[in-house]
Amino acid sequence: MSAIAFPAPDAGILARREAIVAGLARLVPPQALITSDDERRPYETDALTAYRRLPLAVVLPSTTQEVAAVLRFCLEQGVPVIPRGSGTSLSGGAIPQEDAVVIGVSKMNRILEIDYANRIAKVQAGVTNLAVTGAVSAEGFFYAPDPSSQLACSIGGNIGMNSGGAHCLKYGVTTNNVLGVTMVMLDGSVVEIGGGHLDSPGYDLLGLINGSEGQLGIVTEATVRILRAAEGARPVLFGFPSSEQAGAAVAAIIGAGIIPVAMEFMDKPAIEICEAFAKAGYPMDCGALLIIEVEGSDAEMDAQLARIVAIAREHGVTTVKESKSAMEAAAIWKGRKSAFGATGRIADYICMDGTIPTGQLPLVLRRMDEIVKSYGLRVANVFHAGDGNLHPLILYNCNDPVEAQKAEDAGMDILKLCVEVGGCLTGEHGVGIEKRDLMTFQFNEADLAQQMRVRAVFDTGWLLNPAKVFPLEGRIAA
Amino acid sequence: MIVHTPTTEAQACAVVKSVVDNRVPLVLRGGGTREGFGRPAQVASTLSSAGLTGITLYEPAEMVIAARAGTPLQVVQETLAERGQMLPFEPMDHRPLFGSDGAPTIGAVAACNISGPRRINAGAARDSLIGVRMVNGRGEMVKSGGRVMKNVTGLDLVKLVCGSYGTLGFLTEVTFRVLPKPAEITTLQWRGLSDAEGVALLSSALGSPFEPMAAAHLPAGLAGEEALTLLRLENFPDSIEYRSGELALLLGEYGVPDKLEGEHSAALWRHIRDAAFFAGTGEAVWRLSLKPTDGPKAASAIGRTLPGARWFYDWGGGLVWLAVSADGNAGASAIRAALKPLGGHATLVRAPDAVRAVVDVFQRLSEPLMRVTAGIKKSFDPAGIFEPGRMYAGI
Numbered sequence A: 001m002s003a004i005a006f007p008a009p010d011a012g013i014l015a016r017r018e019a020i021v022a023g024l025a026r027l028v029p030p031q032a033l034i035t036s037d038d039e040r041r042p043y044e045t046d047a048l049t050a051y052r053r054l055p056l057a058v059v060l061p062s063t064t065q066e067v068a069a070v071l072r073f074c075l076e077q078g079v080p081v082i083p084r085g086s087g088t089s090l091s092g093g094a095i096p097q098e099d100a101v102v103i104g105v106s107k108m109n110r111i112l113e114i115d116y117a118n119r120i121a122k123v124q125a126g127v128t129n130l131a132v133t134g135a136v137s138a139e140g141f142f143y144a145p146d147p148s149s150q151l152a153c154s155i156g157g158n159i160g161m162n163s164g165g166a167h168c169l170k171y172g173v174t175t176n177n178v179l180g181v182t183m184v185m186l187d188g189s190v191v192e193i194g195g196g197h198l199d200s201p202g203y204d205l206l207g208l209i210n211g212s213e214g215q216l217g218i219v220t221e222a223t224v225r226i227l228r229a230a231e232g233a234r235p236v237l238f239g240f241p242s243s244e245q246a247g248a249a250v251a252a253i254i255g256a257g258i259i260p261v262a263m264e265f266m267d268k269p270a271i272e273i274c275e276a277f278a279k280a281g282y283p284m285d286c287g288a289l290l291i292i293e294v295e296g297s298d299a300e301m302d303a304q305l306a307r308i309v310a311i312a313r314e315h316g317v318t319t320v321k322e323s324k325s326a327m328e329a330a331a332i333w334k335g336r337k338s339a340f341g342a343t344g345r346i347a348d349y350i351c352m353d354g355t356i357p358t359g360q361l362p363l364v365l366r367r368m369d370e371i372v373k374s375y376g377l378r379v380a381n382v383f384h385a386g387d388g389n390l391h392p393l394i395l396y397n398c399n400d401p402v403e404a405q406k407a408e409d410a411g412m413d414i415l416k417l418c419v420e421v422g423g424c425l426t427g428e429h430g431v432g433i434e435k436r437d438l439m440t441f442q443f444n445e446a447d448l449a450q451q452m453r454v455r456a457v458f459d460t461g462w463l464l465n466p467a468k469v470f471p472l473e474g475r476i477a478a
Numbered sequence B: 001m002i003v004h005t006p007t008t009e010a011q012a013c014a015v016v017k018s019v020v021d022n023r024v025p026l027v028l029r030g031g032g033t034r035e036g037f038g039r040p041a042q043v044a045s046t047l048s049s050a051g052l053t054g055i056t057l058y059e060p061a062e063m064v065i066a067a068r069a070g071t072p073l074q075v076v077q078e079t080l081a082e083r084g085q086m087l088p089f090e091p092m093d094h095r096p097l098f099g100s101d102g103a104p105t106i107g108a109v110a111a112c113n114i115s116g117p118r119r120i121n122a123g124a125a126r127d128s129l130i131g132v133r134m135v136n137g138r139g140e141m142v143k144s145g146g147r148v149m150k151n152v153t154g155l156d157l158v159k160l161v162c163g164s165y166g167t168l169g170f171l172t173e174v175t176f177r178v179l180p181k182p183a184e185i186t187t188l189q190w191r192g193l194s195d196a197e198g199v200a201l202l203s204s205a206l207g208s209p210f211e212p213m214a215a216a217h218l219p220a221g222l223a224g225e226e227a228l229t230l231l232r233l234e235n236f237p238d239s240i241e242y243r244s245g246e247l248a249l250l251l252g253e254y255g256v257p258d259k260l261e262g263e264h265s266a267a268l269w270r271h272i273r274d275a276a277f278f279a280g281t282g283e284a285v286w287r288l289s290l291k292p293t294d295g296p297k298a299a300s301a302i303g304r305t306l307p308g309a310r311w312f313y314d315w316g317g318g319l320v321w322l323a324v325s326a327d328g329n330a331g332a333s334a335i336r337a338a339l340k341p342l343g344g345h346a347t348l349v350r351a352p353d354a355v356r357a358v359v360d361v362f363q364r365l366s367e368p369l370m371r372v373t374a375g376i377k378k379s380f381d382p383a384g385i386f387e388p389g390r391m392y393a394g395i
Helices: A011-015 A017-025 A037-043 A064-077 A129-139 A155-161 A205-209 A243-255 A268-278 A298-314 A326-337 A339-346 A358-374 A401-420 A436-442 A445-458 B009-020 B073-082 B106-111 B157-161 B195-206 B237-250 B262-273 B292-305 B332-339 B353-358 B367-380
Strands: A057-059 A081-084 A101-104 A111-115 A120-124 A178-184 A190-194 A218-225 A233-240 A262-267 A288-295 A319-322 A348-351 A378-384 A389-396 B002-004 B026-029 B045-048 B055-059 B064-068 B129-135 B141-145 B170-177 B184-191 B214-218 B228-235 B258-260 B284-289 B310-314 B319-324 B345-350
Touching: A011 A017, A017 A057, A017 A064, A037 A057, A064 A081, A064 A101, A064 A178, A064 A190, A064 A218, A081 A155, A111 A129, A120 A129, A129 A155, A155 A218, A178 A205, A190 A205, A190 B367, A205 B157, A233 A243, A233 A298, A233 A326, A243 A262, A243 A288, A243 A298, A243 A358, A262 A268, A268 A288, A268 A326, A268 A339, A268 A378, A288 A298, A288 A326, A298 A319, A298 B237, A326 A339, A339 A348, A339 A378, A339 A389, A348 A401, A358 A378, A358 A389, A358 A401, A389 A401, A401 A436, A445 B141, A445 B157, A445 B367, B009 B045, B009 B129, B009 B170, B055 B073, B064 B073, B073 B106, B106 B170, B129 B157, B141 B157, B184 B237, B184 B262, B195 B214, B195 B228, B195 B237, B195 B292, B195 B310, B214 B262, B228 B237, B228 B262, B258 B262, B262 B310, B284 B332, B292 B310, B292 B319, B292 B332, B332 B345
Parallel strands: A057 A101, A081 A101, B002 B045, B026 B045
Antiparallel strands: A111 A120, A120 A218, A178 A190, A178 A218, A233 A288, A233 A319, A262 A288, A262 A378, A348 A389, A378 A389, B055 B064, B064 B170, B129 B141, B129 B170, B184 B228, B184 B258, B214 B228, B214 B310, B284 B319, B284 B345, B310 B319
């Protein structure tokens, strides 16, 4: 499968590989420089494993200064740079190219400061998402964005992709939870943006950097908000006969002024896959499932649930199953969060990430089913119901190149559908290479040109993560 | 003074194209209630959003509203209120502080990232703004974001434009996520605490599971003779009852709080939101953004060097509203010197034109970031026609 094009490697750079590697060796300690074929191999792809390119070299710096030295060198040499967190991108955001140096932040994994009175933590970019929560949970705090890959994915990668998660309905995504960054610009200058305060002076550069997919600089440290956790949290399963009824219940809950901390949707194929894997006790006789999580004291959760259950009953709910223990609650979330992994046990899949206006849900579910069936494939749906962020998993066999191409085509059709109904191509996974060539469906020439002109302020020569986000044709450099 | 008042996006593009060749700079105007903001502009022509009004999309069940930029904020708020919803970030009204008339617009709320006390918990305007349509300095329509909350498609120009004070483009339409209005609002009020004690109380409360939606401290003399420390709870009545009790217990060392309800509570928070304690005086007004526990440190340092300075704290201590004599550079040197060891920054919100012309209204950034700022301005507005010099001299 090679539908997505990469820029042709620069033969001049490939010919200079030895000299470039020697130059890098002068900048970082030997253990931070990876050049052998075997050791470079793990860096040839990320979680979009259908695409692979062996990078020129991999550098794993330990300090901001080392990152600065390497970036400055790469700019002087005209060598492309691929920033990398933990390599969990589902959109190919960290996939390298043959003429590029990968700069990975995985060794920069220290938590630098925790300040409970001001509710902030300062961490290096290679710290994993879950490690931030782990460092503050004893005091009852947590870091809110919770992508499914949170055990592995890094804060630096989260900032690059503006990662979300299941709980952002209430707590927001990465951009709403990052207060400051230390970033190395392509010319090696180190800038501090924001800090421990709530708003920065001047243009909102922090807002620009979140979700910029490694195209503006390399973030080496971040100051993030930590929040005090609620007294308790309880996920509850609601089984509905149909997706339409589940969707209507979601709209009615919001309409009643209730914002649960999470509302997750699974359709019948997804329920079957996840239940077989996680044994979470999901009801098997329903057409759609909502996992709704409420927070607060026991009495508050009881009261909020009573309101939600009453609304769900008006919309034909057939099963309501409360978690009676922490173990049951964990099992409910395990089923949902392992949806991708569980699907991977029964088939290869590609995971889409479009967002739609939630009112369009019944139409989109029906149309998605038709699209996927027209390619002779199957789809399982999990998504964040409160915010309309869909994750259709298209099942296929990756050893069958024809079927693989069909799966990719079906996925592209689904994303176009998301845009047509007023949504967008990606809610939290990023554009990467995966959705790059669809950008023209969501944006016109002027929209994209404005984005590229802003990008050019940071990187006139398209050296930072160059194969990503913007279609290869029609690029603007200044 | 020429005032352009386009009624369509196409007309707005045409206006910009007509001035760009001659590099005729434009002031961008919504309701005109915040003209005193930023550095004073030396500009003869105005581009007004007054002809671009009306709500273009409202889906309560999707918690999203879109309106043309010139729509009065009040119209947006009333439309939302009819369905029991609201803008999450409680935008400040600058009219009391600036002594201005007119009707603030939703476009200006986006362009200037106008937030209020709820910012501490629910985020700023920039956190709720999910889509914009704008005319850039080439006279092109540019859109970014959209109408869905979760959207990471391409560079987030929405954030860049939010808080750019019109220097990057002329907004024609803005889209916000909204939230349900709380069923009930109650304020807990402690009396007689020092600044440091008050902010310590707010930090404890904000670090508790009881979710205060606003947290402020008013030193003695601002709203009565005693200092007031305030926490606002917004929730269903049973939750407010429970959480008030738990907070009173947790914060028992600071005394027993009073409970404020209804208009008494609402009026106090409006005053805090609008910094209305400083309305109608000749003082210069600054806005300091810093770590909450640094708020009292900065204020006391400034109070020592600038006698007569008055201040209060919002955002749990992280936002200090400061009124000082408008003489000289309005205390700029002393204020920024006090912030230097602490971090954070100071913005001069209200001062005579002559002062704002010579003082950095927005704190200057590091050299590389000033270059980035100039580059971003140029990328949107190569001829420099939108509000030149409004944020920084020469940009």
